[in-house]
Structure formats: structure tokens, C-alpha cells
Amino acid sequence: MSSQPRHVEPQRRSQRVDVVVLGTGAAGLAAAVTAASYGASVALVEKGDKVGGTSAWSGGMVWIPNNPHMRSKGIADNVDDARRYLTSMSHGMIEDSLAESFLVNGPEVIRWLEANTPVQFTIVDGMPDYHPEHPGGCVTGGRSLECDLYPFGELGEWAERVTVGAQNAKPYFRMSETPIGSPIPVRLDPGELARRKAGNLRGVGQSLVGRLLRGCLDRGLVPVTSTAGRRLIVEDGTVVGVTVEGPDGELDIRASGGVVLATGGFEWDSQFVRSFLRGPLTRTVSLPTNTGDGLRMSMRIGAALANMREAWWVPIADVENEEGDTYAYLIQADRTKPHSIMVNGAGRRFTNEAANYNSAGAAFHVMDAHTFEYANLPAYMIFDAEFLRRYGFAKHAPGDAGYEWLTSADTIAGLAAKIGVPSDALEETVDLWNKHCIDLVDPDFHRGSSAHDNWWGDPAYKGTPAATLGPVDSAPYYAIEVHAGALGTRGGPRTGPDGEVLDVDGEVIPGLYAAGNVMASPLGMTYGGGGGTLACGLVFGHLAGRHAAQRAAG
Missing domain, CATH: 3.90.700.10 (Succinate dehydrogenase/fumarate reductase flavoprotein, catalytic domain)
Structure with a gap:
């Protein structure tokens, strides 16, 4: 009697780290560099073949009320005024705990980034808030910040692996020199433009992403590209990792501290757009990789959703x-x-x-x-x-x-x-x-x-x-x-004040975080000023990365 051959399941590829970050826009890079600075081992995963996400396509401004650069210039501001300003436009759509976390932690995140990474900001002089006459609004500017030009040679081989969009195809300008960040775009002297090109000195979102990326590389964090998140790994109600898929197939990444979703919005998923957004969307200025991956993964495990009808x-x-x-x-x-x-x-x-x-x-x-x-x-x-x-x-x-x-x-x-x-x-x-x-x-x-x-x-x-x-x-x-x-959508899983994703009963899903456009925006339907999108990503990316690292450390 002949024996039948046994079918042996191939062993799944796996990896163990403290924290997994999905996405390399400003939110993901901030989460990764923060987690690593707090002692965590980090897997940084990017769906696209280049890094930077829509942040690298953007103007690179961040809107942070009461930021330290305002104080250094003698510009008065405080959390109470900023809170009144957001409340005046919110129509009850802002979650108080999230807005408070953004306003209170925002200035500290700026200080932390400037002290621990190559990120350095300056005020976009004179730029008022988007609704400056509202209670608490800033008429004379100070809340919107930008990075100066950054020499991309500092990134080595990664200099050409940062995505560049059509809007900033020639990224040798500060945001305050472009039609998106200045009343009159600057026409650079040919010699100055040649100097910037020769030195690969990049501004706008390229500068912010380049600086954050250098901070990650300095800590040994090398992004894995062309690899997308597919499924969260859940055990006893806790997220313990994520299955990703790249050129070599699927890989299970186990993470003792948690998974940070920083995968961008869902504006390139036609079904999500039809199902959720309150109005028509016929053009986007974001990467086609923004197809709601993080939203989809969080929905599968019972995440509560909010702000789904809104976009920037x-x-x-x-x-x-x-x-x-x-x-x-x-x-x-x-x-x-x-x-x-x-x-x-x-x-x-x-x-x-x-x-x-x-x-x-x-x-x-x-x-x-x-x-x-x-x-x-x-x-x-x-x-x-x-x-x-x-x-x-x-x-x-x-x-x-x-x-x-x-x-x-x-x-x-x-x-x-x-x-x-x-x-x-x-x-x-x-x-x-x-x-x-x-x-x-x-x-x-x-x-x-x-x-x-x-x-x-x-x-x-x-x-x-x-x-x-x-x-x-x-x-x-x-x-x-x-x-x-x-620019992108701003609805997604509800989160707590440190970016912890909440379930439909309002309870924390242990081990899962969200930051950037994948999360339900802390600003609700409001847009306070130039850089409001990236500001939320940086602040909650930092908070999520820190919380996940501390969770891994016990």
C-alpha cells in the first residue's frame, strides 16, 4: 500500500519589531523618527516606489498656533484664542479632546523636531489665518511655518527616491516664493536659481520630507518601498502586527508596541469617494496610492469612523x-x-x-x-x-x-x-x-x-x-x-488624544494608531490656516510614535 504525500503549508515570512509605521509622508516619518528616538525598533513601510507621500508634493507649511517662533518674534498668541478660533468655525464637528491635544502639543512637537531632527522652521511672514476676523483669529500672521531650503545631497542615494509632483516639479523655491504661498511669486535671479539647482537645494514639501527622512536615516531607519499594508494581525482584541505585501510576496510584521497607520486618505478610491464625500470630487493633487488602505484595514476590525464627508x-x-x-x-x-x-x-x-x-x-x-x-x-x-x-x-x-x-x-x-x-x-x-x-x-x-x-x-x-x-x-x-x-480626504478612524484608534463603542483598540489624512481630522470641517493638513499629521504622528514606543517598552 502506497503512502499519500503529506501537504505541508509553506512557512510564512515574518519579522518582529517594536513599532510598524505604514506610510512615509510627514505623519509617518514623524511617527517613525519619534518612536526610534524613544528607543523602539521600527519598521517603516511605504506603498509607493518612492517616499514622501503627498507631503512631498505639498507646499510644506504647517499651521501651529502659539508656536515657539511666534514667541521669539514677540507675536502674542495662546491656546485659548486658538481654541475659540477653531470653535467659531466648527459647527460642533470637532472632538474637543482631539482639538485640545493638537493645540496643547503642537508647540512642543515643533520644539522636539527642531531639537532632535534636521527639521527647522521659520514663520511665513505676514500670512494671516484663513478666517482671521473670526474670534481668536490671527490677522498679522505667525501661525503658519515653513522649512528653509534643504540640500538634498544630505540624503545620499535617497535624494532621488523622494517623490516629486507636478505642482512642485521644480522644487527649488521656498513656499513663500510660490503662487501657493505668496501673493506674488518670486522670479529668481538666474544666478540664484542656478545656485539652488547646482546644490540641489529644495524647498516646499520636499524640504520638510527631506529633513524628516534624514532624521530617520540617522537612526538607521531605512524605508521599505513598494510594499503595502494588507491586513492587521489581531489577537484577543489587540493589534499585534500587520501583514504587508511587496515584490517578494506577503510578510507578517509583528510589533509589540503597535501599528501606526499613516497611509493617507481615500480620494483615489472611487467607491469610498461615492460612499462618503459630501460633494463632487473630479480632480486631486495627491498621489494615486491614496486608496484608503489604512481606512479599509481599520474598518475590518471595528474601528469607529468620523468626519467621513470632509476633504481638504x-x-x-x-x-x-x-x-x-x-x-x-x-x-x-x-x-x-x-x-x-x-x-x-x-x-x-x-x-x-x-x-x-x-x-x-x-x-x-x-x-x-x-x-x-x-x-x-x-x-x-x-x-x-x-x-x-x-x-x-x-x-x-x-x-x-x-x-x-x-x-x-x-x-x-x-x-x-x-x-x-x-x-x-x-x-x-x-x-x-x-x-x-x-x-x-x-x-x-x-x-x-x-x-x-x-x-x-x-x-x-x-x-x-x-x-x-x-x-x-x-x-x-x-x-x-x-x-x-x-488635497486629500480627512475622514477616517476616530482616535484618542495620542492617535490611538477607537472602536465603535469608543474604546481604544490596543496597538493601533492613526495619523495624518487616514485619521478623522482633529480639525473637523475647519481649515484654520496655511499648513493645517501637515500640522495635524506631524503632531499626531509624533504622539502616536511616542505612545507606541512607550507601550513597547512596557
Whole structure:
């Protein structure tokens, strides 16, 4: 009698560490470098083939009220004012314990990063909060910070393994020198630009990510790329690790301290977008790897969700770069300048064009009760020859040629015909706008009534309404379609004040943490100021990494 061969299950590959961090954006890198500094062994895992996540594509600013740089410059601020400010805009959507943790710990996280990593911040001079006239708002600036240029040669072979997006494809600028972080972008002297290129001196989100990455590398933390989190490993209700999948197949990583989810949002998962977001999303300025992996893994084990309808909303245009390629461009300083307006498909203005991008982006969600269509889509930015002469558009500086990709016409009626809006309505809208500009008052949407609007406008007018109110009356006229977009989503698992993920009963799921856009945002639906997205990631990444490391140490 012959014996049957026994089937032997192949032994699963496994690894043991103290802390696993999934994601290498600002939140993940902050979690990893913090955990390692507190003595933990750390596995740092990245889904993409390069590191940095959407943080590396971003402007790199962080919004931290009462930060130490404000004090060093004599700018008064305190937690009470910041709390009043957020509360004034929250509509009850902020969890008090999370907001308090963000506000109280934010300044200390800045101090810790500057003392323990190459990260160093400076104030973005003069940049007001996004709603500066609200109670507790900051009118004269100080809460928004950025990193100076960073020599990427310090990263060695990792210098070219940091992802670069179309928005910052030439990252040799500080955020305060770009159209996203300054009323008037700086046109660098050719010699200075050549010096920065030769030294690979990078600003914006590249600088922040590069500095955090160097801090990780200095502690022996080498990211594992092209490897995605698949399933959390749970024993007796406690997360004890995660199964990841890379080029060599699956690997179980056991972690005595816990797993930190820093995997970004879900804006690239069409089903999640349809299921959760409160309005349309047709463009994103984030990495396509943001498909809700961390959200999906946490949902499987009973995590409570919050803030799921919200994203960091932005108006986006499809812009052509110098090479003739089209990319999604976040319209920020452009739409705040004089000689421009935005209109909907009916040819009517529908919002304060100079409002912060989150508020302007949310205006696309208005539903027409009669037609049951989105009232403000499609939308168009309308501007004139004087606008282009003074300000340029997108990354094209004043005086540049090569605007063939814009729709243009010699008359407003001709422009209306080309973009498909009623010509009589658009002519009436432009005429009314031009009359408002004579009076320097916008009675319809109050453009120019906020310090925010006027700071982002033309600095030649020194913060007056004329900085943003200017007639559209110089032919030829131009239009570009504006799309409903987002920097990323901001809903996900609810967390405690140290980033501990909570279950549907409000109890901590031991061993699981979340930070950055994967978590339910501590700011709810609010956007306090420039850098609010990255600030939450840094603060809760740090807190989660510290808590997980201390948990591993017992």
C-alpha cells in the first residue's frame, strides 16, 4: 500500500519589531523618527516606489498656533484664542479632546523636531489665518511655518527616491516664493536659481520630507518601498502586527508596541469617494496610492469612523506646463488677484473668489433644488489681458508667452460662446463686477473685506480692497475651467488624544494608531490656516510614535 504525500503549508515570512509605521509622508516619518528616538525598533513601510507621500508634493507649511517662533518674534498668541478660533468655525464637528491635544502639543512637537531632527522652521511672514476676523483669529500672521531650503545631497542615494509632483516639479523655491504661498511669486535671479539647482537645494514639501527622512536615516531607519499594508494581525482584541505585501510576496510584521497607520486618505478610491464625500470630487493633487488602505484595514476590525464627508477642498484647473504636459493645478493666488472673477455655468459669480481654497472649493457642493444639479459646476475663472500682464497665470510669470491652452476671445460675449455660458448673463456679471470695483466694495460676496483676501491680493495695494478688486475690462479676455478638487480626504478612524484608534463603542483598540489624512481630522470641517493638513499629521504622528514606543517598552 502506497503512502499519500503529506501537504505541508509553506512557512510564512515574518519579522518582529517594536513599532510598524505604514506610510512615509510627514505623519509617518514623524511617527517613525519619534518612536526610534524613544528607543523602539521600527519598521517603516511605504506603498509607493518612492517616499514622501503627498507631503512631498505639498507646499510644506504647517499651521501651529502659539508656536515657539511666534514667541521669539514677540507675536502674542495662546491656546485659548486658538481654541475659540477653531470653535467659531466648527459647527460642533470637532472632538474637543482631539482639538485640545493638537493645540496643547503642537508647540512642543515643533520644539522636539527642531531639537532632535534636521527639521527647522521659520514663520511665513505676514500670512494671516484663513478666517482671521473670526474670534481668536490671527490677522498679522505667525501661525503658519515653513522649512528653509534643504540640500538634498544630505540624503545620499535617497535624494532621488523622494517623490516629486507636478505642482512642485521644480522644487527649488521656498513656499513663500510660490503662487501657493505668496501673493506674488518670486522670479529668481538666474544666478540664484542656478545656485539652488547646482546644490540641489529644495524647498516646499520636499524640504520638510527631506529633513524628516534624514532624521530617520540617522537612526538607521531605512524605508521599505513598494510594499503595502494588507491586513492587521489581531489577537484577543489587540493589534499585534500587520501583514504587508511587496515584490517578494506577503510578510507578517509583528510589533509589540503597535501599528501606526499613516497611509493617507481615500480620494483615489472611487467607491469610498461615492460612499462618503459630501460633494463632487473630479480632480486631486495627491498621489494615486491614496486608496484608503489604512481606512479599509481599520474598518475590518471595528474601528469607529468620523468626519467621513470632509476633504481638504480646493479649486483646480488643468494647466499646461513648459513641456506641454497638462497637470492638476491648485488655483490659489491667481484667483485672488484683481481683474479676475469666477462664474458658474449660468454665467454668474457664486462665491468670494479670494476666499481660502478650502472655502472656495466647498462652494462647488451647492445643489440647485429645482434642477437637482450642482449649481456651480461647471465653473470658470475669467480674467483679462491686464491680469496676465501684471500677474501671469499658474507657473507662467508676467510677460511670458505660451497661453494658447487658455480659452480667449476679444469680447466677453465671444468668450461666453466659447465656454458655453449665456453671453447676456456673463456680460451682465462682468459689468456689475466692474461697477463694484469702482466703489471697492463687493456687496454680493464681500471679496476684499477680509485681511486674508487682501494679503493674497496684489501687494502693491498694501492690503486694501484694491488688492483683490479690479475690473475685467481689458481685451482679450481669457477663461479656464475650474474643477471641484481636494488635497486629500480627512475622514477616517476616530482616535484618542495620542492617535490611538477607537472602536465603535469608543474604546481604544490596543496597538493601533492613526495619523495624518487616514485619521478623522482633529480639525473637523475647519481649515484654520496655511499648513493645517501637515500640522495635524506631524503632531499626531509624533504622539502616536511616542505612545507606541512607550507601550513597547512596557
